[in-house]
Amino acid sequence: MTALNLSSRILGLGLVVLASSACRGQTSSEPPLVPERNMYMQQRYNPQSRSTFFEDGRTMRKPVEHTFAREMNPSAEISDGELADGSGYVLAVPDAVVQDFGGMANVVDRGQARFGIYCAPCHDLTGSGKGKVVERGMAPPPSFHDDRIRHMPDGQMFATISHGVRNMPPYNYSIPVNDRWAIVSYVRALELSQAGEH
Ligand code: HEC
Numbered sequence: 519m520t521a522l523n524l525s526s527r528i529l530g531l532g533l534v535v536l537a538s539s540a541c542r543g544q545t546s547s548e549p550p551l552v553p554e555r556n557m558y559m560q561q562r563y564n565p566q567s568r569s570t571f572f573e574d575g576r577t578m579r580k581p582v583e584h585t586f587a588r589e590m591n592p593s594a595e596i597s598d599g600e601l602a603d604g605s606g607y608v609l610a611v612p613d614a615v616v617q618d619f620g621g622m623a624n625v626v627d628r629g630q631a632r633f634g635i636y637c638a639p640c641h642d643l644t645g646s647g648k649g650k651v652v653e654r655g656m657a658p659p660p661s662f663h664d665d666r667i668r669h670m671p672d673g674q675m676f677a678t679i680s681h682g683v684r685n686m687p688p689y690n691y692s693i694p695v696n697d698r699w700a701i702v703s704y705v706r707a708l709e710l711s712q713a714g715e716h
Contacts, residue, residue: 597695607674629701
C-alpha cells in the first residue's frame with residue numbers, strides 16, 4: 519500500500535466518522551445512530567394503554583398472587599405506618615426496622631443525620647418550627663414539642679412524612695422507608711430531650 523493510498527483511506531474514515539457524529543449544540547428528535555438497534559426497537563406498551571393480549575385489557579399488571587416487587591414492603595405496618603387490620607396507626611417504630619439497622623442507637627443516629635437534611639430546613643434543628651424556610655416567609659409549622667405532636671402515634675408521624683400534610687410536601691419518593699422510621703425515632707429523642715416533665 520502506498521503512502522498516498524493509506525492517507526486517503528485515513529481521510530475517508532475521518533469523513534465517515536464526522537458524518538455520523540452529531541453536530542454539537544444541535545438537538546434532534548431522531549434516535550442516536552447506533553450499530554445495534556434491537557434495544558430501541560423492542561415492542562412495548564405505553565403506561566395505562568390498552569392491551570389486546572391480556573383478557574382484562576390492562577397493560578399494567580398486578581404482581582402475581584403471593585409475590586411482591588423487590589422495592590415493595592409486604593407489611594402495611596412498615597410501609598404505611600398503619601395497623602394490619604386498618605384500625606389505626608402503629609404506636610411505635612416496628613421491631614423489624616430496628617433490627618434492620620442493628621439496634622435502636624443506630625436508628626437514632628441515622629435519623630439524626632436524615633433529619634438534618636430533610637426536616638431541619640423547615641422545622642429547624644431543635645424541631646421548634648423556625649427553620650430557614652420559615653425565616654424566608656413560610657408560615658411556621660407546629661413545634662414538635664407541642665403536646666399534640668408528642669402524643670401522635672409513631673405511625674402517624676411516619677405517614678405525615680410519607681404523604682405530607684396541608685402545606686408540608688410528601689417525602690415518600692425521596693426518603694426510603696427505613697430512613698423515614700429513623701427520622702421518627704430521632705424526633706422522639708428530640709422531644710424527650712426537651713420535655714421537662716419526662
Ligand atoms: C418544606 C418545609 C417542610 C419540610 C422540609 C418538612 N416539613 Fe413538616 N411541616 C411543614 C409545614 C408547613 C407543616 C404544617 C402543615 C400545616 O398544618 O399546614 C408541617 C407539619 C409537620 C408535622 C405536624 C403534622 C400535623 O399533624 O400537624 C410533622 C409531624 C412534621 N411536619 C414532620 C416533618 C418531618 C419529620 C420532616 C422531615 C422528614 C418534615 N416535617 C419536613 C413543613 C415542612
